[in-house]
Amino acid sequence: MSAVRRILRDNGLGLFFGGLFLITLVGQAFAGQAQYNDQQVSNGGDPVSLMQYVTSSTFAVDVVENWQSEYLQFFLYIFLTVWLVQRGSPESKDIEKAGTESDEEQKVGEHARDDSPAWAGLTDWRGALFSRSLGIVMGAIFAFSWLAQSVTGWAAYNSEQLGNREDPVTWLAYLGEPDFWNRTLQNWQSEMLAVGSMAVLGVYLRQRGSPESKPVGAAHADTGETG
Known part of the structure; x- marks a missing residue:
């Protein structure tokens, strides 16, 4: 399996929803601009460009x-x-x-494993913050x-x-x-x-x-x- 395909497979959920977020955000911008301009025209105002709307x-x-x-x-x-x-x-x-x-159930402090995050094994403020x-x-x-x-x-x-x-x-x-x-x-x-x-x-x-x-x-x- 190529490196690109492995990255796509291993991060599919995040990439999929990240893509959906961008698509829907762009869709919201166009739909919102259309609605805003309809209101502007009905109130006797001037319509605005997409750039003007998304920066409003x-x-x-x-x-x-x-x-x-x-x-x-x-x-x-x-x-x-x-x-x-x-x-x-x-x-x-x-x-x-x-x-x-x-601590044993959470694998923290002395119960941290070799592959645990570095701060999971600490018992000071860093461990408390990370937890x-x-x-x-x-x-x-x-x-x-x-x-x-x-x-x-x-x-x-x-x-x-x-x-x-x-x-x-x-x-x-x-x-x-x-x-x-x-x-x-x-x-x-x-x-x-x-x-x-x-x-x-x-x-x-x-x-x-x-x-x-x-x-x-x-x-x-x-x-x-x-x-």
Whole structure:
């Protein structure tokens, strides 16, 4: 097998979703520009070019408001599944393993293997940081995305205010506006529904060969198994 084919095989999941991300982002740009220009024309304004639209606060806030909700979902799921379990779900660990688990189970400190990451064998702050690094990074991306949403949403909101000959608001005032919380909560509720549904439906339904599903013949009560 050639090196290129091996790279494609070994990284197929990440490459596939990375490609889908770019395709859908480009599609969103074109669809958003068309919708924006329709509104501009109906309001007696001038249409804008694609470049003008993708560099506008209108496009930016539509993008980052989805990013922050997705990373909130992952952040909460990574941390909460340390302690919370769902009997029979492949998305949950075994009922008896609720909590941070022992050093031996986690292969850290003196229990680290030869092929373990270098920081897994450390018992100082580096080991503690690495053992929580996934959740920390996901939480940081969520926080920065939510901040970006608030700033771009504020700019888009003030643009509409000025277009309607109304006074603009400060960033802090915008954080209390219904526009900000409507953009935020409409994304949060959909993410919470999706995660909860995945955890519960996986108890009773199967997808053969998927690591997100239990083996087809596994009992409904089997927890933490994947096929």
